[in-house]
Amino acid sequence: xxxxxxxxxxxxxxxxxxxxxxxxxxxxxxxxxxxxxxxxxxxxxxxxxxxxxxxxxxxxxxxxxxxxxxxxxxxxxxxxxxxxxxxxxxxxxxxxxxxxxxxxxxxxxxxxxxxxxxxxxxxxxxxxxxxxxxxxxxxxxxxxxxxxxxxxxxxxxxxxxxxxxxxxxxxxxxxxxxxxxxxxxxxxxxxxxxxxxxxxxxxxxxxxxxxxxxxxxxxxxxxxxxxxxxxxxxxxxxxxxxxxxxxxxxxxxxxxxxxxxxxxxxxxxxxxxxxxxxxxxxxxxxxxxxxxxxxxxxxxxxxxxxxxxxxxxxxxxxxxxxxxxxxxxxx
Amino acid sequence: xxxxxxxxxxxxxxxxxxxxxxxxxxxxxxxxxxxxxxxxxxxxxxxxxxxxxxxxxxxxxxxxxxxxxxxxxxxxxxxxxxxxxxxxxxxxxxxxxxxxxxxxxxxxxxxxxxxxxxxxxxxxxxxxxxxxxxxxxxxxxxxxxxxxxxxxxxxxxxxxxxxxxxxxxxxxxxxxxxxxxxxxxxxxxxxxxxxxxxxxxxxxxxxxxxxxxxxxxxxxxxxxxxxxxxxxxxxxxxxxxxxxxxxxxxxxxxxxxxxxxxxxxxxxxxxxxxxxxxxxxxxxxxxxxxxxxxxxxxxxxxxxxxxxxxxxxxxxxxxxxxxxxxxxxxxxxxxxxxxxxxxxxxxxxxxxxxxxxxxxxxxxxxxxxxxxxxxxxxxxxxxxxxxxxxxxxxxxxxxxxxxxxxxxxxxxxxxxxxxxxxxxxxxxxxxxxxxxxxxxxxxxxxxxxxxxxxxxxxxxxxxxxxxxxxxxxxxxxxxxxxxxxxxxxxxxxx
Numbered sequence: 001x002x003x004x005x006x007x008x009x010x011x012x013x014x015x016x017x018x019x020x021x022x023x024x025x026x027x028x029x030x031x032x033x034x035x036x037x038x039x040x041x042x043x044x045x046x047x048x049x050x051x052x053x054x055x056x057x058x059x060x061x062x063x064x065x066x067x068x069x070x071x072x073x074x075x076x077x078x079x080x081x082x083x084x085x086x087x088x089x090x091x092x093x094x095x096x097x098x099x100x101x102x103x104x105x106x107x108x109x110x111x112x113x114x115x116x117x118x119x120x121x122x123x124x125x126x127x128x129x130x131x132x133x134x135x136x137x138x139x140x141x142x143x144x145x146x147x148x149x150x151x152x153x154x155x156x157x158x159x160x161x162x163x164x165x166x167x168x169x170x171x172x173x174x175x176x177x178x179x180x181x182x183x184x185x186x187x188x189x190x191x192x193x194x195x196x197x198x199x200x201x202x203x204x205x206x207x208x209x210x211x212x213x214x215x216x217x218x219x220x221x222x223x224x225x226x227x228x229x230x231x232x233x234x235x236x237x238x239x240x241x242x243x244x245x246x247x248x249x250x251x252x253x254x255x256x257x258x259x260x261x262x263x264x265x266x267x268x269x270x271x272x273x274x275x276x277x278x279x280x281x282x283x284x285x286x287x288x289x290x291x292x293x294x295x296x297x298x299x300x301x302x303x304x305x306x307x308x309x310x311x312x313x314x315x316x317x318x319x320x321x322x323x324x325x326x327x328x329x330x331x
Numbered sequence: 332x333x334x335x336x337x338x339x340x341x342x343x344x345x346x347x348x349x350x351x352x353x354x355x356x357x358x359x360x361x362x363x364x365x366x367x368x369x370x371x372x373x374x375x376x377x378x379x380x381x382x383x384x385x386x387x388x389x390x391x392x393x394x395x396x397x398x399x400x401x402x403x404x405x406x407x408x409x410x411x412x413x414x415x416x417x418x419x420x421x422x423x424x425x426x427x428x429x430x431x432x433x434x435x436x437x438x439x440x441x442x443x444x445x446x447x448x449x450x451x452x453x454x455x456x457x458x459x460x461x462x463x464x465x466x467x468x469x470x471x472x473x474x475x476x477x478x479x480x481x482x483x484x485x486x487x488x489x490x491x492x493x494x495x496x497x498x499x500x501x502x503x504x505x506x507x508x509x510x511x512x513x514x515x516x517x518x519x520x521x522x523x524x525x526x527x528x529x530x531x532x533x534x535x536x537x538x539x540x541x542x543x544x545x546x547x548x549x550x551x552x553x554x555x556x557x558x559x560x561x562x563x564x565x566x567x568x569x570x571x572x573x574x575x576x577x578x579x580x581x582x583x584x585x586x587x588x589x590x591x592x593x594x595x596x597x598x599x600x601x602x603x604x605x606x607x608x609x610x611x612x613x614x615x616x617x618x619x620x621x622x623x624x625x626x627x628x629x630x631x632x633x634x635x636x637x638x639x640x641x642x643x644x645x646x647x648x649x650x651x652x653x654x655x656x657x658x659x660x661x662x663x664x665x666x667x668x669x670x671x672x673x674x675x676x677x678x679x680x681x682x683x684x685x686x687x688x689x690x691x692x693x694x695x696x697x698x699x700x701x702x703x704x705x706x707x708x709x710x711x712x713x714x715x716x717x718x719x720x721x722x723x724x725x726x727x728x729x730x731x732x733x734x735x736x737x738x739x740x741x742x743x744x745x746x747x748x749x750x751x752x753x754x755x756x757x758x759x760x761x762x763x764x765x766x767x768x769x770x771x772x773x774x775x776x777x778x779x780x781x782x783x784x785x786x787x788x789x790x791x792x793x794x795x796x797x798x799x800x801x802x803x804x805x806x807x808x809x810x811x812x813x814x815x816x817x818x819x820x821x822x823x824x825x
Contacts, residue, residue, distance in 0.1 A: 195599075
């Protein structure tokens with residue numbers, strides 16, 4: 001599929017040239033001289049892949065760059081295969097990948113030799129939040145009800161869409177700890193995805209589920225079989241989730257970001273980073289992006305390279321303390 | 332006659348000229364994608380998302396659904412002609428399809444596959460139309476314990492799939508389960524049998540194994556036998572026509588497997604691959620001439636082909652009524668629908684009836700297109716067997732390698748393919764059946780995961796498998812299907 005994508009890209013190249021480029025207005029600035037390999041470190045269909053394809057499409061449709069962003073899937077090892085590939089390509093200004101918390105969690109669990117410090121963070125782009133769901137007929141009306149029940153009976157199962165020690169588990173452990181529970185005592189049941197977890201919740205096979213808010217939007221609202229107890233955002237979300245209270249509103253001081261951003265090769269030249277930072281910031285302003293973003297339930301959360309690097313360092317610190325509480329730290 | 336009115340409404344949408352064009356383009360592209368190993372429906376659909384973005388949601392889904400069921404329809408071709416399954420759902424088709432091609436009945440095997448696919452697809456659209464909203468309850472009633480029991484039932488097929496020696500069949504099945512264990516363990520995050528290689532972290536892809544131990548092993552075997560052997564595909568396509576008695580023979584298997592396949596497809600964790608295996612082993616068990624399965628029995632082609640197409644349609648039930656994807660392919664479809672601004676789920680039938688009924692109606696049309704498109708092509712496609720053997724073998728070799736490399740772009744996987752080719756050759760030479768290995772590889776993973784998940788939820792209490800009625804029923808059927816043949820045998824002796 002890689003080759004066919006590249007072929008598509010080559011076909012689309014002249015078109016992109018004709019459209020012209022706003023970003024190359026100043027001649028002395030660095031601009032890419034060939035197609036950019038924009039890697040989704042997973043199979044088609046997931047969060048990384050959707051981000052890569054949506055960004056590539058918007059940049060091309062809005063004529064923001066004079067070179068094409070070619071979406072490429074490099075699946076394997078929860079991202080580790082792609083990271084190993086990019087890490088070998090020091091200084092290449094035409095290669096980057098989509099990243100999210102696994103870039104930090106997978107290395108902490110000992111499953112990747114490379115972590116975010118080996119790469120050049122370019123920009124954080126969007127964020128999603130965790131959401132805690134129960135069955136619509138459930139007796140739990142608030143997070144307090146759920147956590148009280150968990151305190152009494154730690155065996156109650158909480159399903160999530162990712163492996164132990166990955167996003168959903170960390171997020172659940174974090175909020176449980178903030179609510180006064182022992183993070184390691186939560187009976188977290190990993191499912192193969194948020195959809196799988198929600199199906200099991202509807203069937204009454206687990207008590208509650210934690211998953212991405214964006215992924216759950218379609219399941220909530222009128223006639224829904226599920227009820228949302230809280231989101232991990234600092235303030236209420238819009239759209240179909242406007243009725244869902246935050247953790248903080250319910251007296252639990254905890255937030256969790258499922259951020260997504262773009263990270264480049266090791267030691268990517270500064271002028272290239274500056275070019276991409278600006279390009280992505282510009283992309284966020286376009287109508288095409290805003291439309292796609294709203295449909296996918298994403299929230300803009302732009303940070304430039306410097307802020308994003310600092311943010312990633314903070315995240316690493318926070319996650320490693322949660323992981324060590326859970327006994328899953330393997331560094 | 333609510334369903335009829337709705338269907339008429341759906342046809343109003345599906346019969347718009349532009350949508351007819353999309354159905355045709357979708358099933359045509361799907362057929363070709365299905366024939367080529369490697370480029371599966373998942374990658375193809377992901378590539379299409381940017382194209383469908385600006386379309387009407389109903390047209391977009393009509394096009395993409397066409398690619399999906401078209402690929403399952405077309406996937407049988409390479410299974411039958413080259414013993415190289417184009418998509419995972421058609422592995423079981425090669426068990427009898429390839430032996431038929433070897434006997435000079437390639438044309439008939441392809442024709443049966445096309446008819447069975449057509450009927451499986453159409454029967455399941457009728458089900459989709461009539462009972463989809465009711466079935467969403469069935470889909471969620473399957474939790475980890477129920478999936479475990481279903482997989483146990485599936486694994487009992489090992490007995491029927493190992494024809495000569497049960498011991499050798501069981502050994503092959505154990506190897507299959509072992510292969511399924513490789514990779515990061517979903518429940519604990521522990522690496523198992525990865526030998527420290529990042530290439531093995533995600534486990535071994537099912538198609539690498541299937542192409543290795545079926546297609547590549549076949550190439551090696553033919554090379555070993557030398558050029559003059561009669562083992563290779565005979566250079567004859569044979570007649571496409573089915574006799575009346577043959578039609579009568581496959582009518583039962585096709586209708587049973589269509590229903591079975593549809594319900595397997597409805598379960599989010601099962602799908603076309605498992606459906607086709609269940610269909611195959613069920614027919615083998617109840618057939619009077621069960622011992623000729625695996626040697627070119629027409630029922631062995633008809634059953635899995637009806638089942639996999641029915642399961643493909645069935646997988647639209649959880650997708651459209653619950654908004655829950657049951658497989659990688661439907662996950663991509665869900666993503667595409669969200670991008671187009673449609674939220675599949677319980678409210679979809681009320682909010683976007685145009686999408687639901689439009690797609691259902693388009694499936695009737697798509698299945699007819701597939702039949703009309705595929706039947707006249709059979710003589711041309713089957714001509715591939717008229718090639719000189721040297722060319723044909725190299726073609727299969729290239730086919731397998733492109734297929735594997737196209738999935739992951741990993742040279743490592745090519746070496747794995749070679750390894751499984753050699754393993755497959757060894758198994759053939761020493762009389763180990765390959766089918767139990769593949770079956771155990773598919774089911775082993777889900778069985779282990781479901782069992783541990785169920786136990787984790789129940790706090791380690793094994794009674795959870797017996798307390799749940801569905802799980803108990805499935806386990807009892809599994810126990811019966813293992814013991815009844817033994818009791819029968821003993822009675823006959825006595």
